[in-house]
Amino acid sequence: MEQNQYMRWLQRYENFKKAFNYLVNALAINNPSETERAGIIQFYEIAFELAWKTLKDLLTEEGFIVKSPRDAIKIAFQAGYIMDGHTWLEALEDRNLTVHTYDEDTALNVLRKIQTDYYPVLEQFNQWAQQQNK
DSSP states (O other): OOHHHHHHHHHHHHHHHHHHHHHHHHHTOSSOOHHHHHHHHHHHHHHHHHHHHHHHHHHHHTTOOOOSHHHHHHHHHHHTSOSOHHHHHHHHHHHHHHHHOOOHHHHHHHHHHIIIIIHHHHHHHHHHHHHHTO
């Protein structure tokens, strides 16, 4: 990997790890308040954004043309970088939804999905990225 691209990937991954750790800590809160729920969703949005951008950096270096988050997810799945492409695409949809609107029912539904579906795929991504960094 070219040194410049490698540095970009490392910097992006380091930022992802920080955001992911905030998400991990926030998810440990029992019965989160409305404000804490909003924080969890925000940490998820940031971690997810950094995850797909990290994938984009790696894919671009390998010669793939990545024009959107959806492209990054589909190509990363096909290349074997991520395992559950369907959940990643669902996570992208919910991330886009939470960024543009705030509704209590939507927030609770997305929070449940973060806890049960999206956190595990981000955890798998984190483990995969750690292996790439060695």
